[in-house]
Amino acid sequence: MIEKTSVLAQPGRRAALPIMVLLALGFVAPLLAVVGFSFMPARTFGLWHEPTLENYETIFSDNTYVSLFWSLGLASATVVLLALICYPVAYGLVRVFGRWSTVLTLLFTIPLVVSENIRLYGWVLFFIKGGVLPGTLRTLFGVEMGDFLFTPAAVLFGMVYVYLPFMLFPMTLGIAMVPNQMREAARDLGATRWQVFREVELPLSTPGLMIGSLLTFVLAVGAIAEAKVLGGQRIIPITHDIEIAFTYAQNWPLGAALAVLLMLVVSVLVLIVLRRFDLDQILGKR
Amino acid sequence: MFDSKLSRRDFLKTSASAAATLAATQVGPFAGAAHAARDKELNILCWEGYNSAQVLDPFRSSKSATVKAESLTNDPTMINRLRAGEINVWDLINVNNPWARKIMLPEKLIKPLDRAKFEPYFAKMMPQFKPPYKWAMDDSGKDLLGMAQRFGPYSFVVNTDKISRKTAEDQGWDLFNDPKLAGRFGILESDDWNVFGICCIAGFDPYQPHTPEQVAKFEETAKRILKNKKVVGDIATMNQAMISGEIDCHLTGGTYSASPARADGHLNLRGVTPNKGPLAGGKGGIAWIEITSVVNNPHGSPLAEQFLEYVQAPEVAHTVAFAEGTFNPVAQMGNPECFKLFTKDQLEAIQWDSLEEEMARSVEYDIVPDYDKLLDIWNAAKKS
Known part of the structure; x- marks a missing residue:
């Protein structure tokens, strides 16, 4: 008798079936619907029209590239700035601040329980004409602050502020993974503090930096509130383009095509980075 | 207590049947009973x-x-x-x-x-x-x-400490064509209403079919207005920016958008309905009525x-x-x-003091015949 080699022959696979079905319905199906919509004629609301590439043609023939440029550019700048800001802070949390680290960690995490929009509106009140900062500068020092709110710089500031914890905590873990013995051995062998940092600590804490950077980039490229609230829509990121297509423009197929384009671009960029830096390898699993 | 004879297989079978029954009542032939x-x-x-x-x-x-x-x-x-x-x-x-x-x-x-x-x-x-x-x-x-x-009437909102109500009503939508206003006004993010507003600033009725010349004029006006604006945002942003002095006025707006700030005591923020304009009957304002x-x-x-x-x-x-x-x-x-x-x-x-006269100076919200085309131009202009 020939034994059936059904996919569900193994108990583990059968046990995984409910969650696989749930994922298929809740995760894959909506994605497929978005992909399907992107091939529907513009401004239609069903999935059963004759497929067309017109939405993709529209994207490549109009000025959508401007939005994509802003999203990718701001996300990249956010990652670079956060890497520079967070490394010393993470280093301090792991090696310098001692018992104060817990308090500082709490200070970094507590704002996360407050809605992002509310925090950004808080910054509006801080930077707005006559607000906390310009008002204080004028009253105490007679200095008039130039325009900052409703500029691209304010958008970048907001993104750095919002995504800081997503870079900081993986980086903290990365630095904590560097064994003290390695640093001590390097020092015993005559390395300077700079050499210890450059040759031992930085390479060994790279997994934290990489995971933080990927996480921050993927989140930041989908940012929208910062450009709307702090930037006063001076710039339109691609996520805002998608929102407009799904709301005022009522062009779900165009919105879906923009979403697919964004997913593809981000996936390709992430894959390139992952190919360049093998996470399994740097985490020491192989 | 669980029956010890209930095997894992029986449990899964029972659970699956229960889940299937539940699902059927939601979407299957029993759905009518639920409705x-x-x-x-x-x-x-x-x-x-x-x-x-x-x-x-x-x-x-x-x-x-x-x-x-x-x-x-x-x-x-x-x-x-x-x-x-x-x-x-x-x-x-x-x-x-x-x-x-x-x-x-x-x-x-x-x-x-x-x-x-x-x-x-x-x-x-x-x-x-x-x-x-x-x-x-x-x-x-x-x-x-x-x-x-x-x-309510819904055209634009001014800070009467900066632009008097009379000036705003007399100038009407032309106020936004004044180069001196560059960098001193905001745009409320109601894009359907902004299409109406840009048509009025460009000098034609949004609710009539538009000639290619009018569409070109719409594009030029949209780009210019967006270039000259200080901020685009929601009602809270517009009111906050007006109160703080970041901007002196904003389109589109009216009682609906200014009332939260007015209720908070900022009576210098006022929805304005132009005395005249390019709308039917030479009217300058637009009003909405919910049905x-x-x-x-x-x-x-x-x-x-x-x-x-x-x-x-x-x-x-x-x-x-x-x-x-x-x-x-x-x-x-x-x-x-x-x-x-x-x-x-x-x-x-x-x-309330000016509601009746403002409504009399307004046409009622209507559907723009070429809304999709004008909205696409407006959205493209935002990125240029």
Whole structure:
């Protein structure tokens, strides 16, 4: 008798079936619907029209590239700035601040329980004409602050502020993974503090930096509130383009095509980075 | 306690059967039975205000009903959600005036009301809503399609400390063509209304078909206005920017957007209706009137009509006028029992002093024939 080699022959696979079905319905199906919509004629609301590439043609023939440029550019700048800001802070949390680290960690995490929009509106009140900062500068020092709110710089500031914890905590873990013995051995062998940092600590804490950077980039490229609230829509990121297509423009197929384009671009960029830096390898699993 | 003889296989089988049964009652042949029990639930798709606890809670408790309301801030989105299949979900839809008679009835998205039951309510409203009220009726004038409540003029808002009301009313939409205003005005992120506003600034009626020259003029105006603006944002951002002095005025706006700041004591923020403009009859302003209709839901809730009657009561109409978000005049203010509930401050917040003249200087919100084309131009201009 020939034994059936059904996919569900193994108990583990059968046990995984409910969650696989749930994922298929809740995760894959909506994605497929978005992909399907992107091939529907513009401004239609069903999935059963004759497929067309017109939405993709529209994207490549109009000025959508401007939005994509802003999203990718701001996300990249956010990652670079956060890497520079967070490394010393993470280093301090792991090696310098001692018992104060817990308090500082709490200070970094507590704002996360407050809605992002509310925090950004808080910054509006801080930077707005006559607000906390310009008002204080004028009253105490007679200095008039130039325009900052409703500029691209304010958008970048907001993104750095919002995504800081997503870079900081993986980086903290990365630095904590560097064994003290390695640093001590390097020092015993005559390395300077700079050499210890450059040759031992930085390479060994790279997994934290990489995971933080990927996480921050993927989140930041989908940012929208910062450009709307702090930037006063001076710039339109691609996520805002998608929102407009799904709301005022009522062009779900165009919105879906923009979403697919964004997913593809981000996936390709992430894959390139992952190919360049093998996470399994740097985490020491192989 | 669990029966020790129940094997893991039996448990899984029982669970699967239970899940399948549950699923079948939701979507299968038993679904009708579930829908039949909708006399205790009501789903409302609306602009903000009708979704507030102040409005809904008394209705919920009096009917022991589950009332869900989702608020959106533009009409096309709501209507397209019905078109996309949510006609089976919603019982009431609350949108601006033209959609019921021009779009939703012809597409069978809504159904007429019992005229004998609901028309008497219009008789108690302000004079301009006396029955048969145009926007609540179908084209033939036979069917009543919805109930009127909130309304208001909606052109632009100025800080009268910076630009006097008279200057703004006299200059009208041309105010935004003045190069001296560059960097001193904002744009409210209501893109459908901004299409109307840009047409008016460009000097033509948004509600008439447009020539290629007018479309080109629209594009030039859109780019110039967007280049000269200081900020685009929501109502809170516009009011905050006006109060702080970041901007002196904003389009599009009116009582609806300025009232929260006015209610907070900032009476120098004022919705302005131009004395003249490019709209029909040489008018310069645009006004909106909400019409709430019963959705043509095959399993509609009987509470839908009851809710429409509930919001006509003077106390509830007053609550609707001052529900959370924005504050607006209501048609029911024509009833002295309702009007007396408004305090002096509330009347100031909704610019009661000039409401009648502003409405007289306004045309009513309508559908732009080439809206899609103009909106695409507007959105492209935002990125240029």
